[in-house]
Amino acid sequence: MKKFKIKSFCKINLFLSVIKKLNKNYHIIKSLVTFCSLYDVITISKKKGVEDNITFSGKFKKGIDKQNNTISKTLFLLRKENLLKNQFFNINIKKNIPHGSGLGGGSSNAANLINFLILKKLIKINKNKKKNVARKVGFDVPIVLKKKNTILTGKNEEILRLNKSFRLNILIAYPNFRCSTKKIYQENKKTTSYKSWSNKNIKTNKNLIHFLNRENNDLEETAIELYPAIGKLIKIINSQKGCYFSRITGSGSSCIGIFSNMRAAISAKTRLKSKFPKYWCAVSKTI
Numbered sequence: 001m002k003k004f005k006i007k008s009f010c011k012i013n014l015f016l017s018v019i020k021k022l023n024k025n026y027h028i029i030k031s032l033v034t035f036c037s038l039y040d041v042i043t044i045s046k047k048k049g050v051e052d053n054i055t056f057s058g059k060f061k062k063g064i065d066k067q068n069n070t071i072s073k074t075l076f077l078l079r080k081e082n083l084l085k086n087q088f089f090n091i092n093i094k095k096n097i098p099h100g101s102g103l104g105g106g107s108s109n110a111a112n113l114i115n116f117l118i119l120k121k122l123i124k125i126n127k128n129k130k131k132n133v134a135r136k137v138g139f140d141v142p143i144v145l146k147k148k149n150t151i152l153t154g155k156n157e158e159i160l161r162l163n164k165s166f167r168l169n170i171l172i173a174y175p176n177f178r179c180s181t182k183k184i185y186q187e188n189k190k191t192t193s194y195k196s197w198s199n200k201n202i203k204t205n206k207n208l209i210h211f212l213n214r215e216n217n218d219l220e221e222t223a224i225e226l227y228p229a230i231g232k233l234i235k236i237i238n239s240q241k242g243c244y245f246s247r248i249t250g251s252g253s254s255c256i257g258i259f260s261n262m263r264a265a266i267s268a269k270t271r272l273k274s275k276f277p278k279y280w281c282a283v284s285k286t287i
Helices: 070-080 105-119 127-137 181-187 205-214 220-226 228-238 262-275
Strands: 004-021 027-047 053-057 088-094 149-152 159-162 169-174 243-248 255-259 280-285
Touching: 004 105, 004 255, 027 105, 027 169, 027 280, 070 088, 070 105, 070 127, 105 127, 169 228, 169 262, 181 220, 205 243, 220 228, 220 243, 228 243, 228 255, 228 262, 255 262, 262 280
Parallel strands: 053 088
Antiparallel strands: 004 027, 027 088, 027 149, 149 159, 169 255, 169 280, 243 255
């Protein structure tokens, strides 16, 4: 097998509602997940021998466990299920997405590896088995198996794929620290009553912005209590000209701002970088 390069796109939670807390710190959530044109690059080829060679490069390689990561976990599970036999790989992941930022970089890496192995007919796996393996790697992995706008309905782990592009103008800011997802969920007290999803919410971008302005991220208050810098960052993004709203994505620490146009988003990025030169900031469009 020759060397292949795979784009592994980051995900954004445009809103996140905690519907119910279950036992063992599991939660039922409702969320609208989208993707933007920022991505890690996975380079993969077959290798001789009896073990994989997994390496990380790029700006955000620091802090990733080379022995225990979503790539190694995915390969381990596929072999455990006898889906991948006597095949080993050289894999490098160029980390352009901040690690542990709430942007789903690791989950996207795992999902894209699974899809690649299926595409190249290196594994044979049915839809349910694919989802089960992905779920064992991480909660977000089944969600990002398809690069489509997706609703987590908050009902029986139901996922709805939307055949619609949003093309929102987005500013993403990562304040150079990681949040503890476990701690945020443990200490979060805010929940939202379940409401069924209606596609009427997103017939047009105007409808979507109006809908999102009425939503929020239920984890945000807890995240700000634990990490006050997040609250300051959201407040500054919100104050920028052309910003419809700002909030954390996932459990943070990355914050997003949705803008009326790309010029406003770029201007906001420039002002943010002048105030916080060590923060990572990017502008993009959602799919």
